[in-house]
Amino acid sequence: xxSVGALFVKDGALFVPTGLGASPWQxxxxxxxxxxxxxxxxxxxxxxxxxxxxxxxxLDILGAIPLEPLATAIRIVREGKRVQLVEIDxxxxxxxxxxxxxxxxxxxxxxxxxxxxxHPYPDAA
Numbered sequence: 001x002x003s004v005g006a007l008f009v010k011d012g013a014l015f016v017p018t019g020l021g022a023s024p025w026q027x028x029x030x031x032x033x034x035x036x037x038x039x040x041x042x043x044x045x046x047x048x049x050x051x052x053x054x055x056x057x058x059l060d061i062l063g064a065i066p067l068e069p070l071a072t073a074i075r076i077v078r079e080g081k082r083v084q085l086v087e088i089d090x091x092x093x094x095x096x097x098x099x100x101x102x103x104x105x106x107x108x109x110x111x112x113x114x115x116x117x118x119h120p121y122p123d124a125a
Contacts (some may be wrong), residue, residue: 007021007034016069040057050108065097088102
């Protein structure tokens with residue numbers, strides 16, 4: 001697999017920056033857009049009990065994150081058949097620099113309501 005154009009390259013348990021995702025304001029720090037993409041990539045690897053879709057992602061960036069390899073720690077805060085809450089910590093040299101939380105909900109077709117309403121709507125609604 002080629003890493004041309006990649007923002008990160010996986011090396012064991014670490015995500016090593018290639019430099020393409022550096023912050024436009026600080027060349028020795030990660031940029032927020034690259035971090036958001038990495039969060040989404042890591043989240044896709046987290047198993048779920050049923051097919052689920054991400055409905056919310058929150059990123060807490062806790063400072064200018066050094067442009068160094070990032071380690072991840074994944075916690076499933078709530079595991080359910082319908083809802084899953086995942087937290088991911090990104091660390092550099094053991095210090096947490098980014099915490100992401102994601103809410104995922106089960107994907108399922110909603111059944112159609114076949115029976116008509118038992119009472120008509122009032123005239124002056």
